[in-house]
Amino acid sequence: MKATEPGLNTRSKWASILTDIHFWVPVAVLMGGLLLLRFIR
Amino acid sequence: MPPASPSSFPPAAQDASRGKKLQLLGILCGFAAGAWLGAAEAPTKLVSIGISPMVISLIMVIGVFLARWSLPALILGTSSVRADVRRAPHLVIWALLAGCLWAVANTLTIYAIRDIGLSIAFPLWNSNSLLGILWGFLFFNELRQAGWRRRAGVLGGALVMCVGATLLAIASSGHGPEAHSLHGVWAALGAGILWGTMYIPYRKAYLTGMNPLSFVTFFSFGELGMMSVLSVSSLGLAPLWHELLSARGVIFWLMLGGFVWVIGDIFQQYAAKYVGISRGIPLSNSNQLWGLLWGILVFSELHGRSSSTYLEVIGGSLLMMLGVGAIAFSSATGQEQSRWKAAAIRESDRYDVAADFVEARMDGRQLSGEQKPSRSALDWFLVIAATSIFVIFAAMARVPQISLHWGPAALLTAVLILFLIICGLALWRTTRFN
Numbered sequence: 328m329k330a331t332e333p334g335l336n337t338r339s340k341w342a343s344i345l346t347d348i349h350f351w352v353p354v355a356v357l358m359g360g361l362l363l364l365r366f367i368r
Numbered sequence: 369m370p371p372a373s374p375s376s377f378p379p380a381a382q383d384a385s386r387g388k389k390l391q392l393l394g395i396l397c398g399f400a401a402g403a404w405l406g407a408a409e410a411p412t413k414l415v416s417i418g419i420s421p422m423v424i425s426l427i428m429v430i431g432v433f434l435a436r437w438s439l440p441a442l443i444l445g446t447s448s449v450r451a452d453v454r455r456a457p458h459l460v461i462w463a464l465l466a467g468c469l470w471a472v473a474n475t476l477t478i479y480a481i482r483d484i485g486l487s488i489a490f491p492l493w494n495s496n497s498l499l500g501i502l503w504g505f506l507f508f509n510e511l512r513q514a515g516w517r518r519r520a521g522v523l524g525g526a527l528v529m530c531v532g533a534t535l536l537a538i539a540s541s542g543h544g545p546e547a548h549s550l551h552g553v554w555a556a557l558g559a560g561i562l563w564g565t566m567y568i569p570y571r572k573a574y575l576t577g578m579n580p581l582s583f584v585t586f587f588s589f590g591e592l593g594m595m596s597v598l599s600v601s602s603l604g605l606a607p608l609w610h611e612l613l614s615a616r617g618v619i620f621w622l623m624l625g626g627f628v629w630v631i632g633d634i635f636q637q638y639a640a641k642y643v644g645i646s647r648g649i650p651l652s653n654s655n656q657l658w659g660l661l662w663g664i665l666v667f668s669e670l671h672g673r674s675s676s677t678y679l680e681v682i683g684g685s686l687l688m689m690l691g692v693g694a695i696a697f698s699s700a701t702g703q704e705q706s707r708w709k710a711a712a713i714r715e716s717d718r719y720d721v722a723a724d725f726v727e728a729r730m731d732g733r734q735l736s737g738e739q740k741p742s743r744s745a746l747d748w749f750l751v752i753a754a755t756s757i758f759v760i761f762a763a764m765a766r767v768p769q770i771s772l773h774w775g776p777a778a779l780l781t782a783v784l785i786l787f788l789i790i791c792g793l794a795l796w797r798t799t800r801f802n
Binding site for chain 2: 347348349357359361
């Protein structure tokens with residue numbers, strides 16, 4: 328592990344988020360949930 | 369600062385001893401979470417007027433929002449929340465996402481209960497713990513190198529709890545399903561998937577070192593924002609406002625339910641942090657048992673029901689306790705914990721979070737040289753503002769005209785306070801709430 332303070336620039340931080348499966352799985356499930364809610368109502 | 373470890377112990381022995389202590393702490397938090405989350409239903413049972421379930425949910429979430437800002441401000445101060453966000457700002461997105469997932473899941477449960485009844489809906493969405501175990505295994509190295517006994521303990525315990533939950537739900541439902549509808553089944557399953565997936569952000573945040581008190585603060589924005597959007601889109605702004613006005617006599621009880629729920633949720637967050645989601649979530653799912661205890665002992669919900677109902681309750685409760693016991697005795701070994709650390713290193717590298725910070729927070733301690741959290745005027749303002757709002761609605765509240773058994777209510781409240789004191793002191797002594 329690198330013992331440094333956070334230093335990544337904003338752009339690469341966003342790239343890290345948008346290429347993270349931990350982000351897309353909850354997003355996909357949330358979208359599915361909203362669609363299901365709409366379908367049920 | 370954490371209590372100093374005896375210097376005569378070698379570092380490996382100190383690590384193992386600290387690891388065991390944190391595991392026990394996480395299990396204790398899981399038990400406390402179950403008790404407090406179960407008790408959160410009690411104030412809502414006092415509300416018997418015909419207001420929309422969506423409005424009930426929204427008012428509870430407002431209570432949750434107030435508690436989620438004032439409690440962290442009281443315990444550690446908002447300076448600690450700001451420091452956490454500076455170190456791992458990306459986690460705010462996951463906290464908001466988790467809040468949104470919670471709000472949609474909660475709304476789906478309302479439709480599920482309406483369409484298929486609690487007895488079918490509850491076991492379906494209670495499967496969230498099984499999904500939590502799967503995500504924990506796939507994404508965060510949970511139950512890796514745990515050995516078959518521990519894996520069987522956790523998986524078997526969660527399955528036994530699901531069976532117990534089914535029996536309790538059947539016993540506690542006053543009548544059969546209102547309308548056998550495929551929509552209701554989908555809604556309940558959907559709620560389980562949403563809640564099970566909500567634990568991905570939880571675990572990610574705690575592996576990266578975020579304090580549970582900081583995480584819940586941002587979680588509440590996602591929760592309240594999504595709940596407001598859903599309420600307005602479902603009812604319309606003017607009818608929603610009209611319903612809120614007409615419900616002002618019961619707002620306090622619903623907000624109180626939200627407040628109690630937040631205390632349970634904070635313990636649940638600490639359980640997820642120290643024993644992982646695969647163990648923490650099933651343990652806090654014992655809330656159904658506590659909810660039923662409140663229902664039976666305080667609100668006489670099963671009064672006059674057949675002996676078979678009581679057998680279902682006893683059988684379901686025993687199964688729930690058996691499942692909880694199996695999970696509690698399957699705590700993570702040193703090897704499994706080293707896999708958790710590998711997952712934390714991955715997160716630290718990916719988001720460039722200081723490694724020493726992540727390591728310290730995994731051990732439930734402050735970084736050496738880190739400023740001690742302190743409360744400012746803003747924190748006291750938040751605490752006073754939240755308290756004042758509760759006092760204002762308490763003054764407007766109508767005293768419910770239902771018969772309560774005060775003896776059992778006092779006993780269960782005493783148990784809750786005991787859990788709060790024991791668990792709060794254990795968290796303070798071991799981690800200083802880190």
